[in-house]
Structure formats: C-alpha cells, structure tokens
Amino acid sequence: TQLLEQSPQFLSIQEGENLTVYCNSSSVFSSLQWYRQEPGEGPVLLVTVVTGGEVKKLKRLTFQFGDARKDSSLHITAAQPGDTGLYLCAGARTGGFKTIFGAGTRLFVKA
Amino acid sequence: ETGVTQSPTHLIKTRGQQVTLRCSSQSGHNTVSWYQQALGQGPQFIFQYYREEENGRGNFPPRFSGLQFPNYSSELNVNALELDDSALYLCASSLDRSYSPLHFGNGTRLTVT
Numbered sequence: 427t428q429l430l431e432q433s434p435q436f437l438s439i440q441e442g443e444n445l446t447v448y449c450n451s452s453s454v455f456s457s458l459q460w461y462r463q464e465p466g467e468g469p470v471l472l473v474t475v476v477t478g479g480e481v482k483k484l485k486r487l488t489f490q491f492g493d494a495r496k497d498s499s500l501h502i503t504a505a506q507p508g509d510t511g512l513y514l515c516a517g518a519r520t521g522g523f524k525t526i527f528g529a530g531t532r533l534f535v536k537a
Numbered sequence: 538e539t540g541v542t543q544s545p546t547h548l549i550k551t552r553g554q555q556v557t558l559r560c561s562s563q564s565g566h567n568t569v570s571w572y573q574q575a576l577g578q579g580p581q582f583i584f585q586y587y588r589e590e591e592n593g594r595g596n597f598p599p600r601f602s603g604l605q606f607p608n609y610s611s612e613l614n615v616n617a618l619e620l621d622d623s624a625l626y627l628c629a630s631s632l633d634r635s636y637s638p639l640h641f642g643n644g645t646r647l648t649v650t
Binding site: 461466 | 541570580581592595627629634642643644
C-alpha cells in the first residue's frame, strides 16, 4: 500500500486543455514536494509546500497543500506538449528522516 | 555549481553477481539518499547517509549496503543480485538531513539477467 496515493495514474490530453492531478494520504506531512521526471532523467523539483492551505503558482502550474496537510493537488492550465512527463508527489512526515514518493501520474499532452 | 552525477549510466549483470554504483553529490550538500525506481513506479527509499553515517533505511534487505566518503560522494553496493533488482537506481543529495529538497542524478539503469 502506497503511503501517498496519486491519481490518475495516467492522463492523455490535447494541447490547451486544463488538468488536475491529486496526491492523497491518511498521514500528516510536514511538507510535500512535487517533482517532474522525464524519460532517462532523474526527478526535478517543481515546488515545496509546507503550510496547510498553501497555494503556490509556477507559471501555468498551481500547487495546493490541503488544510490538514494530508493531501495536495497540481493544476495545469492550458497544457503544452512540453508538460509531458511523470509527475511525482513526495512527502516528509513529521519526525521522519526520509522523503517518500507516490507512484506518479504519467501525463501525455498531444499537439 | 556541479550537479549530482552518477556512474555508470547503464549496467548489465548476471543473477548472483555483485554491483557497485557511484554518486557525486552536488557541491555543498552533506546528505545523500538512494532510491530504487522500478519501471512505471515511483522511487522507493533505500537509505540515507549523513556525514558518512547511515541516517535511516527503507525496507530493503542487508545485501543492499552503502558508503559515504569524506567528500560526501557515495556508493551503493548490492550483493547476490536477483532478477527483481533490475531497476533505475537514483541518487539524490540535499543540503542536510532535514526536509531540504532532493537534487537527483539521472540514475543508473541496472539490468539483471
């Protein structure tokens, strides 16, 4: 059982569409991070959220941390083919020493 | 600023053999974490090293071992390779052992036949 559940697992959309991916847990996290991974490369950090209810924007990407710090969402506006990749959420639990990852959402944006 | 580099990029081994993977941390980072990423999955935590000492371990058997050197570079050793060990092995460095962001290398793709 994954401590961090991501949904959907796979998403194929047309360029210009909007989408939201979710990261859920029954555990509280001191912070959540979102990474993007492209084939043949390691994950690259997009954002870290640390405060319950926090919203961060990175150009067309909007990240939200749930009020209870158990879940997060990533919303992409007007998706582009360059957004294609594996989106991973990752969290550090309070008092823990490791960052754990969800299984990822594989996004494919068609031109 | 030099990023995280891993070697080799690809490796093919036979079941039962041993393998050593290497990682150079990003400049200024004293913590290294190793992850195993199976095809289609998220990275699974193997262990973390902080200032040359193991700082925590995931659910991996003892045949997975590691080292961190005074310059904060690191090795992952796997003994008695099994077919299920085939995966992408990722090294990530961070500023310290708290919740600082992970900076990943591009991984070593290990295939066990």
